[in-house]
Amino acid sequence: MDAFIDLLQWPAMLATLVAAWLVASQHRRARVWGFGWFVLSNLLWVAWGWSTHAWALIVLQVGLFALNLRGLRKNEPGS
Helix, strand or coil: CHHHHHHCHHHHHHHHHHHHHHHCCCCHHHHHHHHHHHHHHHHHHHHHHHHHCCHHHHHHHHHHHHHHHHHHHHCCCCC
16 A cells, blocks of 8 residues: 555656646636646645655645635636
8 A cells, every 4th residue: 555655646746747737828728627637636645745744745735726726716717
């Protein structure tokens, strides 16, 4: 189980990079997908951080999660 948790950092990193790429798009639909990818990366980083007792990382990811939810709302049509 420790090996599985240890491997979570790689998909978390990949999801973060994909999210950053999409959020930088000029197209609203791509940005929305980017914020969704960021939410996924937040969850993966929290799972990995919890197992390694990286409390500052967890707090950071909770804050970024809230900002990503705001980004999703702001990119809805009519907002």
